[in-house]
Amino acid sequence: MFADYETEEQQVEAIKTWWEKNRLPIIGGAVLGIAAIFGYRAWDDSQTEARRAAADQFQAVAEAESLAQMETLASPLIAKGDFYGAGAAMIMAKKAVEAEDYAAAIGHLDTAEAALNNAELKPLVKVRKARVYLAMKDLPMAKQALPQGPEAYAGVIAEIKGDIAYAEGDLKTAYDLYDQALQSGKAVVSNRQLLTIKRDQSQAAFTGEQ
Known part of the structure; x- marks a missing residue:
C-alpha cells in the first residue's frame, strides 16, 4: 500500500493522509495492521534494489508462521535501525504481547521508537507501550509512555x-x-x-x- 512511495518521507505523508481519512482501530497491538502501515507491495523500477529487498524481507517477517522463523527474519531488519526495522520490531512486540512476555514487548517497542525518525509514527509506538505497561499494571510507566x-x-x-x-x-x-x-x-x-x-x-x- 504505502510502499509505492520512493522515500520514507513520502510514505509518512501518505500514511498521515490515509490515517486522517480512515482512523482505523488502535486496539491492543493491532494498529491499522503493521503491514498496512509499513507497506511492502507494488514496488516499481524507480526504487532501489536495497529498498525492494528490505520490503520483501519485511513481508517475510509479517507472514512468518513461527516465532523462531519471525525472529530469524526480523533480526537483519531490526539491526539496520531503519523504517522497516521499526516495523519488524513492532511485529515482534505484538507477538511478545500475545505470549504475555510484556518485558520483551517493551524492548521491541523501544527498538521501534528509536528507529523511527519522524513524528507521525512515534505516537503509534508510544500508545502501544502504554497499553503494554497497563497490562503489566505499571501505571506510572503507562502514564509516562503516552504521547502528547x-x-x-x-x-x-x-x-x-x-x-x-x-x-x-x-x-x-x-x-x-x-x-x-x-x-x-x-x-x-x-x-x-x-x-x-x-x-x-x-x-x-x-x-x-x-
Whole structure:
C-alpha cells in the first residue's frame, strides 16, 4: 500500500493522509495492521534494489508462521535501525504481547521508537507501550509512555487514560475520560461498544447505581 512511495518521507505523508481519512482501530497491538502501515507491495523500477529487498524481507517477517522463523527474519531488519526495522520490531512486540512476555514487548517497542525518525509514527509506538505497561499494571510507566497528541490519537489516548484512572480507583475521572474518547470523534468505531460499556460501568461504580 504505502510502499509505492520512493522515500520514507513520502510514505509518512501518505500514511498521515490515509490515517486522517480512515482512523482505523488502535486496539491492543493491532494498529491499522503493521503491514498496512509499513507497506511492502507494488514496488516499481524507480526504487532501489536495497529498498525492494528490505520490503520483501519485511513481508517475510509479517507472514512468518513461527516465532523462531519471525525472529530469524526480523533480526537483519531490526539491526539496520531503519523504517522497516521499526516495523519488524513492532511485529515482534505484538507477538511478545500475545505470549504475555510484556518485558520483551517493551524492548521491541523501544527498538521501534528509536528507529523511527519522524513524528507521525512515534505516537503509534508510544500508545502501544502504554497499553503494554497497563497490562503489566505499571501505571506510572503507562502514564509516562503516552504521547502528547497528535489530534488523530485523541480518542485512544483518552481511553487509555481512562483505563489508568479506573485501575487507580478514580472512577469519576475514568468516566469523564471514556466519555471524552467517545465524544472526540477520534474514538475507534469498532471499539465504541466496549468504550460505552466501560464508561457506563465507571458511572455506575462511582454513583453506586447497578
